[in-house]
Amino acid sequence: MKSQHQESGATTQTDLTGKVALVTGASQGIGLAIARGLAQAGASIVLADKSQAVEEQCAALKDAGYRAQAVQADVTDPSDVERMFADVTDAFDGLDILVNNAAILLSSPARDYSRVEWQRVIETNLSACYFVAMEAVKLFDTSGGGTIINMSSIVGRNARRNLVPYITAKAGIDGLTRGLTCDLARSGVRVNAIAPGFIESDMSRVDKPGFRESIAKAVPAGRWGQPQDIANVAVFLAGPAASYIHGQTIYVDGGFSAVSP
Numbered sequence: 001m002k003s004q005h006q007e008s009g010a011t012t013q014t015d016l017t018g019k020v021a022l023v024t025g026a027s028q029g030i031g032l033a034i035a036r037g038l039a040q041a042g043a044s045i046v047l048a049d050k051s052q053a054v055e056e057q058c059a060a061l062k063d064a065g066y067r068a069q070a071v072q073a074d075v076t077d078p079s080d081v082e083r084m085f086a087d088v089t090d091a092f093d094g095l096d097i098l099v100n101n102a103a104i105l106l107s108s109p110a111r112d113y114s115r116v117e118w119q120r121v122i123e124t125n126l127s128a129c130y131f132v133a134m135e136a137v138k139l140f141d142t143s144g145g146g147t148i149i150n151m152s153s154i155v156g157r158n159a160r161r162n163l164v165p166y167i168t169a170k171a172g173i174d175g176l177t178r179g180l181t182c183d184l185a186r187s188g189v190r191v192n193a194i195a196p197g198f199i200e201s202d203m204s205r206v207d208k209p210g211f212r213e214s215i216a217k218a219v220p221a222g223r224w225g226q227p228q229d230i231a232n233v234a235v236f237l238a239g240p241a242a243s244y245i246h247g248q249t250i251y252v253d254g255g256f257s258a259v260s261p
Contacts, residue, residue, distance in 0.1 A: 012240070013239055013240055013241035014041050014235050014236060014239040014241065015041060015042055015239065015240075016038060016041040016042045016043040016097070016235070016238060016239060017041075017042035017043075018042070019038075019042070019043040019044070019096040019097055019238070020043065020044045020045075020046070020088070020092040020094055020095050020096050020097070021035075021038045021043045021044070021045050021046070021095075021096065021097035021098070021099065021238065022045075022046045022048060022084075022088055022095055022097070022098050022099070022136070023035040023038070023045065023046070023047055023048065023099040023101055024048045024049070024075050024099065024100055024101050024102035024132065025048075025049055025075075025101040025102030025103060025151075026047035026048055026049050026054055026057065026101065027047070027049035027051040027053040027054040027057055028051075028053065028057075028201070028202060029199075029201035029202055029227055030101060030151070030196065030199060030201060030227045030230045030231070031047075031049070031099070031101040031102070032047075032057055032227070033226075033227030033228050033230060033231040034099055034101065034227075034230065034231045034234045034235075035047050035057075035061070035068075035099075036061065036231065037228070037231035037232065037234060037235045038097065038099075038231075038234065038235060038238060039061055039066035039067070039068065040066075040235075041235050041238075041239065043096075043097065043238075044066075044067035044068070044069075044091075044092050045061065045066065045067065045068045045069070046068075046069045046070075046071060046084075046087065046088050046091060046092070047061075047068060047069070047070050047071070048070075048071045048072075048073050048075070048084050048102075049072065049073075049102070050072065050073060050074040050075075050080075050102075051072075052072060054070045054071070054072060055070045055072070057070070058070035067092075069087065069088075069091040069092070071083070071084045071087045071088075075102045075124065075128040075129075075131075075132055076123045076124055076127075076128050078131070081128075081131060081132060081135060082135075085135045085136075085138075085139070088139070089139070094139060094142070094143055095136055095139040095140065095143075095146065096140075096143065096146050096147065097146065097147045097148075097149070097238045098132065098133060098136040098146070098147070098148045098149070099149045099151070099234060100128075100129040100132055100133065100148065100149065100150045100151060100173075101151045102124065102128065103124060103125045103151065103169075104120065104121060104124045104125065105121075105163070105166050106120070106121055106165065106166070107162045107163060108162055109161075109162055110162075110164045113164065113165060117165070118165045121165035121166055121169055122165055122168065122169050122172075124169075125165075125166065125169035125170065125173070126168075126169040126170075126172040126173060126176065129150055129173060129176060130176060133148050133150075133176075133180060133191075136148060137184065137189060140187075140188070140189050141187070144188050145187065145188025145189055145190075146188070146189055146190075147189070147190045147191075147192075147237065147238050148180065148189065148190070148191040148192075149192055149193070149194060149234055149237050149238065150173050150176065150177050150191070150192070150193040150194075151173070151193065151194055151196070152170050152173040152174055152177070152193040152194060152195040152196075152249050153166070153167075153170040153173075153195055153196060154195050154196065154197045154198075154251065154253045154256060154257055155167045155170055156170035156171040156173065156174050156195060156249075157171075157195070157251075157257055158256070158257055158261075170195075173193055173249075174193060174195075174249045177191050177192060177193040177247060177248075177249060178247045180247075181246045181247030182247070185246050185247075190237075190242070190243070190245065190246055191246065191247060192237050192242070192245055192246065192247065192248050192249070192250065193248070193249040193250070194230055194233050194234060194237070194249070194250050194252055195249050195250065195251045195252065195253065195257075196225065196229075196230050196252055196253065197219065197225055197251070197252065197253025197254055197256045197257070198215045198219065198224050198225060198253070198254075198256065199224065199225040199226065199227060199229070199230060200224050200225065200226055200227070201227060212224065218256065218259070219253070219254040219255065219256045220254060220255030220256065220258065220259060221254030221255055222254075223254065224254075225252065225253070225254055229252055230252055233250055233252050237250070
């Protein structure tokens, strides 16, 4: 009898059976799609989010036959992060994969951001990724290695108006990914990033006539991406097929970043 992830088409190169994955920002959108994709590949999943909705999403995964645990936690709160990792070890006795996906977006002209708003975006989208990664590495050290996948963004390379702190944080994620690779690769830790382009999600919704259509026309693939497009790459990066990929930011943007403005 085939396991659930074998029935979904997973091969030995994407087989994550026996692995434990922690996905932050997992209550919706890209984070939820990644959690579901890793589960379908055989991993046990810890879904973390500060929203209570993460409990419902976890229950749905369990109902579908996957091993899953929910943790309601704010990645910018050190005590929450400590509790999050305690819950990981209590539930599954180890960790193999971390997906740093939790993020916020505030849109304003550059001159209008307050110091508090700036720090909130940088703390959530960049600083928390570092501190959460360092906690994950402590668990990786006991198992001989692991994988970190950071969530970058196309705007880290192709900036847009009214997003200065978000752009800064995502460009920082690319640097963080390379820096961690230099320090951690020899200890068996692989660190990479995914830079989504225009993906259908709550974060990307813009109430502006013609915006969706204009983006679809500008993307060479001719469409907006789906959260599953990002999940597919995360599963690949988490698996043995990506064993020699270190320190890279993989753009999943339908070719948008390849085109001159």
